Amino acid sequence: MKNVSPALCFIVCKLLGISLLFAFWLRSSDIAGFFLILTLIGMSLLRQRMPKLKPTIIVDIFVCVLIHSYWEYSAYALALPLFQAMFLGFYPALIALFYLIPAFSSSLAVVLFFTAISGFFLGLWEIERKSKFKLRDQSAERYYDLENLQNGLTTALSQVEAMTSVAERARISRDIHDNAGHEIVAAYISLQTARALLADANPEGLELYDAALNRLDLGANKIREAVHNMSTAVTLGVEHLKSICIRFPINVEFEAFGDTTKVPVHVWVMLEACLNECLTNVARHANATKTSVNLDVTPHIIRFCIENDGVSKKSEIMGRGLSNLRHRAASIGGNLSVYSDDVYRVICVIPIDQRGFRNETSYR
């Protein structure tokens, strides 16, 4: 019973109707009757193949009426187009029948009435079924959207983790280089200078002094080497965004304003995702001649704006990628908006003085 559908019931009813008509035809064997049956089958198949030809039901009714004077049972054949019209929701066909009602016998009127009612309810069943399918599809789409978003956030989280460790390494290496490294090198130079003043000192003491200098030199070299090894091979932060813009096949202008050292690592990941998505959209959908990216860091917010002059009708629709980005921006307290007037503009605003972001370690 699971496979029973209104469409199947409709076909079965139609076949039953055609069989009954054929049985009527066998009683009279009038050629006009057979012609009518073939016409009704052909038209029905045609509408099945081309659903837009729904109004051709009127032709069926017209042929039935036309053949009525040649074949007495053709009035009963009206049940077929009537049934189909009610099933497909083509109610103007009823008007044609109301016009003919005075010519009908009472028994025929009853047959047509019940046919119309059956077709109508079958049609309602089909509409309900379709709406349920639509609802199911919408729910499935929402589910897949959420799944995509979840995957996106999980990926973003792992990216943030990776970026945080990279940024932390960069910070440590910078601190060692800028503070400890410089101090040690300064001490080494001072001790080398002092060596000349100690020329008359105890030779054993001088030997120890030289050995200490050598070890200090060795230590300074090792610190330099460690700093070099710790420093990251990839560019980070604003440099990374700039390199994305440079590498992109389309000419993109990039500008950054403000103190970018205040931007936390997870925000850089978000900005990178936003930039990649927007530039891909520009390449795929916009016929842009100019694309520009602006990063504006103020004491309280980060405003990241990507705009292009390739505006189309589709531009107003927010795709799945941008929609996911909006959710990601919201998850860190920010917002992503799309504007489309003379230019197409995506603006991402993220606060940096909330949730203690200031206390987080920033790359630069």
Added chain:
Amino acid sequence: MIIFKYDLKKSFQNKAVLLCTFILPLVLIFASPLWSGEVQIGFNLMAFVVMGGTFLTAQGILNERIEGTLTRIMVAPITMLNYLTQKLLAYSIPIAMQITLVCLIGMVLYDWYLSFTIALILIYILFTVTSVAMAIAWASLFKSKESSLTSFSLVLTAMAMLGGLMIPTNLLPAALRYVGAIFPSYWAANGIENLNTYNSITNQFWLSVVMMIMFGIIFMLFGGKRRLI
């Protein structure tokens, strides 16, 4: 027209098809007892051979469906109508040409009138096209070649019996006399019988022609559904 050319080539490569569509009609036309006397069974036998031949030829569409070729063809920018029209032409043209040749031979051998021969060619060609359309529609109902062949052999017998190709319909019981009208063979037999009886083209003949055209359209509409894939 690639599909048309390819199917035309394949039609000539199939030995069963060659036997049914090229050799059998030639054998039949030279068997003079079939075309003379009171009951000239040759005309109906020829229609029967045409029907069998077209069905065998149109099995190609089922093969394409089973092998998955049809799915690959449908990936190309081609409509179902275009595909079916090319198939219809490819399957009908060789048989139609052979029928024309056979009828011309018959005209020479049995002194048929030119109008009679032309009308006969017309009805056979229409019957060929309708039979091919029917075979295509039939192929859309089955997923295996065996079940299609088995069930069609039953339908072929019923078509021949009730359609008047084997037994004239007026010899059938009254209850079964008009049942065969649901098959195109009935109208082919009807047209041929009218030609034989009156030796001229009557309204009844044209009626048979119209009915066969209608059958052809119906079968093509039915076979042209996407479920053919």
